[in-house]
Structures are given as structure tokens and as C-alpha cells.
Amino acid sequence: MTAATTEPRVLASGTLDGLSALVTGAGSGIGRAVTQRLVQLGAHVTGLGRHEDSLKETGDLLDGPGGYDHRVCDVRDTEAAAAALVEVGESRGLGLLVNNAGGQFFAKALDISVNGWNSVLDLNLTSIFHLTKAAHPYLARTHGSVVNLSLSGVERGGMGMAHSIAARAGVLGLTRTLALEWATDGIRINCVGPGTVLTHALNDEASDHVLGNLVHKATPMQRPTPTADVAELVAFLASPAGALMTGQLLQIDGGAHLGAGLHMLPEAYR
Ligand SMILES: CCCCCCCCCCC/C=C/C(=O)SCCNC(=O)CCNC(=O)[C@H](O)C(C)(C)COP(=O)(O)OP(=O)(O)OC[C@H]1O[C@@H](n2cnc3c(N)ncnc32)[C@H](O)[C@@H]1OP(=O)(O)O
Numbered sequence: 001m002t003a004a005t006t007e008p009r010v011l012a013s014g015t016l017d018g019l020s021a022l023v024t025g026a027g028s029g030i031g032r033a034v035t036q037r038l039v040q041l042g043a044h045v046t047g048l049g050r051h052e053d054s055l056k057e058t059g060d061l062l063d064g065p066g067g068y069d070h071r072v073c074d075v076r077d078t079e080a081a082a083a084a085l086v087e088v089g090e091s092r093g094l095g096l097l098v099n100n101a102g103g104q105f106f107a108k109a110l111d112i113s114v115n116g117w118n119s120v121l122d123l124n125l126t127s128i129f130h131l132t133k134a135a136h137p138y139l140a141r142t143h144g145s146v147v148n149l150s151l152s153g154v155e156r157g158g159m160g161m162a163h164s165i166a167a168r169a170g171v172l173g174l175t176r177t178l179a180l181e182w183a184t185d186g187i188r189i190n191c192v193g194p195g196t197v198l199t200h201a202l203n204d205e206a207s208d209h210v211l212g213n214l215v216h217k218a219t220p221m222q223r224p225t226p227t228a229d230v231a232e233l234v235a236f237l238a239s240p241a242g243a244l245m246t247g248q249l250l251q252i253d254g255g256a257h258l259g260a261g262l263h264m265l266p267e268a269y270r
């Protein structure tokens, strides 16, 4: 197994001083880690999610010079989510939108109903389009950016994830299109594609065998992606160091997209 880096933090304190950010799905996993890192670097984050208790818990865990507040909201309710964003934009401006809320159930394409398809497309594609569009006027004022949480191997496919991969491929197309359309407004937009991240949500879905053995097999660097690594990359993209990066898919996955990522292994679904 390759050596794990224990300290992925490379950005200097104060790097994001004064940045106003909105992070969807801030109450757990990657969204919580991103929120923690942005606040450590000086940003003020508004976290969105459906459950007040987990959003509050994120707030309790924060340490750093930035600020945090939260709004309870389902991003699939596109009007409510846009209204929450506008409230943030009008009150303190907006320099970063992190579209992180997402997920799916794992099922073969033949077992996905119309309603199942629509649920996953609404969550992982449609909500992102509407929220990002609502952010445009505020991001144009700050020359801000958008980071969309995608998936390692999104350009290759994945078993049991026809709905989710289709949605995220759509987000990649949207990302590249908006990178072109909004470049002259000074707005950047990128995708980050993590490999397997051992969050509670994935632990609930996949067996101990899958997570304990197959992640290593599926990943050339033989280890999962820590949430802190994803958070540092998001912060980098939001920082002045990322000022010329737009329309990118950055896969942070130990090379999983080059080999057989976990969601490309048939044995993961047995
Ligand atoms: C099992 C093997 C696992 C191997 C894993 C390898 C993969 C590794 C790579 C992983 C990369 C990605 C990781 C992650 O994303 S981690 C986060 C994981 N957690 C989640 O994704 C949870 C998020 N899910 C949800 O929020 C909801 O499930 C969702 C929004 C997707 C749907 O919510 P909704 O409230 O709309 O759902 P309903 O219950 O109303 O159902 C809507 C329709 O969907 C059908 N459905 C639901 N579950 C299934 C299922 N398991 N199989 C088939 N169909 C399903 C449901 O029946 C409804 O349709 P109908 O009305 O027609 O019945």
C-alpha cells in the first residue's frame, strides 16, 4: 500500500479571508470537511441541508477565524434553494458555491423506475443547474467560482449507477459550458471527482467486504480518498492559486479512474 499523507493542508491561514461561501450538504461527510476547511482559512460559510441537527453539529465542530450559519432546505426544491442563496447573496455577497449535496441508490439500470431516475436526476443535476444559475449575479460581482462534487470515473461509466453517472456527466457538460459562457464575467466553475470516500453514507450502502477489500483492489494507490484531501482541493480552487482554472474535472482518487474504480467492479455488487 502507498504511504498515506497525514496532512493534506498546504494553504496558508488567511488564504480565504473575507470569502462568502455556500456549501450544500454541509451536515456530513465531504460537505462538512469542506466547510471546516473553508472556515479555517477565513471564509464565512452558509451550510444547506435537510436536517437541522447535522448542520448544527457541523457548526459545533468548527474552529477557525471564519464564520458559519445554516439554512434547512432540500436542494430538490429549486425555488427554496435559490431563495436561500439569494438571501445569502443579498446579505453578504457570494464568492463561492460548492454543489456537494448528492447521492443515489445503487441499482441496475433495468431496476430503475421513472420515479427513481427522476429522483436522482433532480438531486444530482437539475438542482445544480438552478442553484448555479441563481448564483450568477453574485458571483459576477465578486469574480467568484463554483465547485461541483462529481465522481471519479464519471467519463467512463459505473455499474449500478446509470442514473447518477448520467446526472454527473450532465454536470460535467454544464460545468464546461458555463466555464465558457461565464468566463468573461470572471466566474470560474470546476468539478472535483473523489474516488471512494469512506463516509457514513457509503458505509450504509456497501458491505464491509466491499469497503475493506475491494477499495484497495479498485484503486491503483490502494487506499480511499480522505475527506480532508477533497476539502483542500476545493479550497485551492476557490483561492487565488486557482484563478486560471476553469472547466476542469480534477479527479482525486489515487488513480482509480485509470484502473477499475470500485463502481466498475462487478464483484462490488454481489
Ligand atoms: C450496493 C453495492 C455498493 C457498491 C458500491 C460501489 C460504488 C462505489 C463508488 C461510490 C461513489 C459514490 C458514493 C456516494 O455517492 S456516497 C453517498 C451515498 N449515499 C447516498 O447516495 C444516499 C443518497 N440517497 C438519497 O438521498 C435518496 O436515495 C435519493 C435522493 C436518491 C432518492 O430519495 P427519494 O426520497 O426521492 O426516494 P424514494 O424513497 O421516494 O424513492 C424514489 C424512487 O426511487 C426508487 N428507489 C429507491 N431506492 C431504490 C433501490 N435501491 N433500487 C431501486 N429503486 C429504488 C423508489 O422505489 C422510488 O421509485 P418508485 O416510486 O417507482 O417505486
Ligand SMILES: NC(=O)C1=CN([C@@H]2O[C@H](COP(=O)(O)OP(=O)(O)OC[C@H]3O[C@@H](n4cnc5c(N)ncnc54)[C@H](OP(=O)(O)O)[C@@H]3O)[C@@H](O)[C@H]2O)C=CC1
Pocket (backbone or CB within 6 Å): 024, 025, 026, 027, 028, 029, 030, 031, 048, 049, 050, 051, 052, 054, 073, 074, 075, 076, 100, 101, 102, 103, 104, 123, 149, 150, 151, 152, 193, 194, 195, 196, 197, 198, 199, 200, 201, 202
Ligand atoms: N463518498 C464517496 O465515496 C463519494 C461521494 N461523492 C459525492 O460527493 C458528495 C458528498 O458525498 P458524501 O459526503 O459521501 O455523502 P453524504 O451522504 O455524507 O453527504 C451528502 C450531504 O448532502 C445532503 N443532502 C442530500 N440530499 C439533499 C437534498 N435533497 N437537499 C439538501 N441536502 C441534501 C445530506 O444531508 P441531509 O440528509 O441532512 O439533507 C448530506 O449532508 C455527493 O454528491 C456524493 O455523491 C463522490 C464520489 C465518492
